[in-house]
Structures are given as C-alpha cells and as structure tokens.
Amino acid sequence: TQHLLARVAGAKDLGAFLHVDPDLALSRAAAADTRLAAGEAGALIGVPLAHKDIFVTRDMPTTAGSKMLAGYLSPFDATVVERLNAAGTISLGKLNCDEFAMGSANENSAFFPALNPWDRTRVPGGSSGGSAVAVAAGLVPATTGTDTGGSIRQPASFSGITGIKPTYGVCSRYGMIAFASSLDQAGVFARSAEDCALLLSAMSGFDERDATSVQQPPQDFAAQMLAVRDGATAAQPLKGLRIGLPKEFFPAALSADVNGAVRAGLAELEKLGATLVDVSLPRTELAIPVYYIIAPAEASSNLSRFDGVKFGHRAKSYGNLIDMYEKTRAEGFGAEVKRRIMIGSYVLSHGYYDAYYLQAQKLRRMIADDFQQAFQHCDLIAGPVAPTVAWKQGEGADDPVKAYLADIFTLPGSLAGLPGMSVPVGLGDGGMPVGLQLLGNYFKEGTLLHAAHALQ
C-alpha cells in the first residue's frame, strides 16, 4: 500500500484520481495485516484498489465527476464498495470519470481529464477513464468501474487492460449514482481475466436494496474460468467453443489497424480450439439512436434529484425556489449533462413520447431478440470494442455526435443487458492498444472469463 501510494503521488499528472486518502489506506492495510496474521485466508485480503467516483463512500467524498456534488459526503457505502471492503481490499481513493458517467473520453469530467499512459496526448476512453488509467499505469492492480453503454469495455480497450461488465443485475446498483438505471452495471478493470474473476466474485450477488438485483447464489467466477471444457486438451483449452462473428461488427469503415489486431486475436482463439462461425446482428446500427434516446430519457429523470436541496451544490444567491433550482442546475451541471437532460426531457414529453421513447423501447427488445437468434449458433460473440484506437485529447470535444457513433459496438450488448469483456489483442495506429470484445449470453460470465483467460 505504501509503495502504491507513492506511485499514485508520483503520477498525479495522469489525472487518474480525484481523491486519495493515504492515512485511511494505511490504517486499512494495517487491519488487513492483522487479519492475515490471525491466519485468515482470502484472495483479496490486503489487495489495494480504487473505486470509480460514481460509487458512494462514507469515508471519502463522492462527486460523480461533477461540480454538482461538491461537498457531498454519503452516509453509506455502495454495496459493491461494502463487499470489497469486507473482502479485505484497501481503497486508495476515488477515480476520475466523465460527469455522471456520460462520455467516452473522460473529457467531460468537471475537474480535469485523465491521460492515456500509453501516449499522454491521447484520451484513455471513458466514462471510467480514471479506472482504466490507474490499472494501465500500474498505480493499483484493479479498479471498479461502471458500464452503461461501454464505459468499462471501451476504456479497457483504449488502455490495454482487461475489463468485464457482467449481466445486468449481477452487481447491485445500490449506492451507484444513477445515470440510466435500466442499463447501469458495475464491473472491474484489472491486468488479467483471473484478477477480474476474483474481484467480480466478491462484489456481485443478490442485494435486496436494489430492485433489479438478480436472485442468484454467490458465484465463484475464478472456478468457472478454470473449469475444464469437455474434450479440451492442454493445447486446445477452447475446443468445442463456438465464437460468433457478427458481420455488422466488421463494416468496411472499421479502421484497418483495429481490424488487423482483432483478426489476430480471433486467429489465436481458433488455435486454442475455438470454432469461428458467421452470425448476424442486423440492428447493430440502430443501437446508437435507441441508446441515445433511452439513456438520456432515464438520465433526465434520475438527475432531477440534484436540485440544490438534497445534495451538494446550491447557488449562493437566488430569488424564489424556482430561481434557486435553475441557478443551481445551471452552475452545477456541465454541457454534456445539460444536453442529455434536454434530449431526455424532449423524448419523454407529451407528443414525442410515442414517436421516440416508445419506438426506442420496441427496438431495444428487437435488438435483444437478435442476440438470442445469434446465440442459437454460438456460445460467445466476438468483435472490436471500438472502431478506432484511442483518439487525441480534444479531438472529440466539440462534436458529441462523433463520440456517440464510436459507441456502435458496445451499445447493442448494453441494450440487451448481456455480459461483455474487453481483452487486449495487439497494437494499432500510433502503437496504441486494441481490445477484443467478447459478449456472452445472460449469466455466461464464466465462459467469457474462460475464453479471455485462455487468450492471456
């Protein structure tokens, strides 16, 4: 813990952390030492990590990357944090992210951007940018993140590390500041599938405080990852595994470097015994408009709670109550958050609800059905995480639609609520890392981790 605290202090310019608490971390480390000295066993006792600043914590401030939550201290811990604390992990602090997890580059953080350690002139991806940077730069071995439309898979890909977003409902959303509740899901970043499996086992499982938490018994994802497949050999651990390649995930516009690295990863999977099959997800392109209607709609509702009364920021001077709300929200929210609140309010308003929101909901169901069709022919689906490698800082800043379009390969799985991973498979333009996206059917985290582990 001491060593990593020094590394964190020395890497301040990367912008990974929004808050570090060395004293608290060292006292937790001492407590972990006591547990270990007493002979307690547990893979995570004494493992330093850090949490995306979207998880509320009672002993450190929580901002969600927004000025709106300035001065806010939660009276409770998010379930994910509570469980990882109980498992003996040591949190060093809170990690930078896009404001309320809205973004793909960490440039929507109200505080400062996070820089990609592979090339500091480039973005690390987002919204869980700080989480990816902290692992990629070796500041902590693992971090938590959240993925609503790709915010774990895309920064993992851009930063050359491994990330997993489980099936919707596997991790509790209790204490995770809500962006789009029907999509939000917690997950992990680490250097390997194995580390992801250990963390995910500890943080997942039913929680009665989240109404969409899935009632399944605690899972040992590491054991599922290591399970031996029928007919597998040491050289071909993936024998019998069918991996579907949706043709829509390999469009002509996919950049050649990403295509090359992804194909190399697929060839590796084949060598390990997997069979590649062609499948189709015909509504892939529609996932973009569908997501950018549903997510803002839910966000506009969720963010109505930030009114200057209950949490964080309140305007200093105002006239009546309405004026107080307006000034508080005008000052507290950044441009992207305001844009989404406006889009969301519009698509939910009378007269537009049927034309936009209801249509989007119907298409969401069809996108999920397309996956079930595809899974008739394969066990996992593979493709790129993003159409390009990490772009330069500032490049996407004035064109939000360009960033939205780059979410094309992560949004379909999110809308369907499926588990997904990003696994590093090579380098693309500028020597930047490229991730392979693996998607599984509901509750197939074990199969995902199994394939990722074999590849590593």
Ligand code: GLN
């Ligand atoms: N890039 C997507 C967005 O801006 C996804 C964000 C996320 O998964 N939190 O909404």
